Amino acid sequence: MENFQSLVSLAPWTMIFTICNLFILTAGVKHFLFDRVTAVLDARQAEVDGIYGDAEQAKSEAQAMREEYEQRLAGAEEKAGEIVRTASAAAQRRGEEIVRDAKDSAEALRRRTEEELRREKRRAENEIKNEVSGIALEIAGRVVEKEIDPARHEKLIEEFISGLGDAS
Structure with a gap:
């Protein structure tokens, strides 16, 4: 039993040595392992935080770009509508101008035609008067002769x- 008792007995120097050994081992582990592992974990945490920060920044930039794109698209749609309205108005004005010019040309042509018809009518009337005068003179000459x-x-x-019928 003595053999077993020596294993279970308390020896003050062994305890002090074991506690000192524990402190030295803890300090060594802390110095060589724990600080370095903590530094590696902190570096990994900083890297992850950086990645999340970059992702958040990229997300906010993408959101800003999306809003800018939507604003530009709305502006482009508005500008396209304005261009269409302007072109429509210009086409309408040009169409009205063409119609007005055509009406003016037709009216001028109608007036020229009417004036020409009046001149032709006067000329025909003058010719008929001349013919009638000639015939009247001829008749008067015949009357005088006989x-x-x-x-x-x-x-x-x-x-x-019948001579008048032939002349017309």
Whole structure:
């Protein structure tokens, strides 16, 4: 039993030595392992925080770019609508101008045609008057040359009327 008792007995120097050994071992582990492991864990934590920070920054930049894109798109749609409205108004004005020019041209052509018709009518009337005057002079000349009886007078009138029919 003595053999067993020596294993279980308390020896003050062994205890002091064991406690000192524990402190030395703890200091060595802390100095060589714990500080370095903590430094590695801190570096990893900083790297992860940096990655999360970069991701958050990229997310906020993407959100800002998205808002800017949507604003530009809305501006582009508004600008396109304005361009379409402007082009529509210009086309409408040009169409009205073309119609107005066509009406003016048609009116001027109508006036020229009417004026030409009036001139032609006056010229035709003058020609008819000249012919009638010539015929009247011819009849008067014949009347003077001959004495006219009523039958002869009737015949001259019919010749005169038929001459007018040929002239027209």
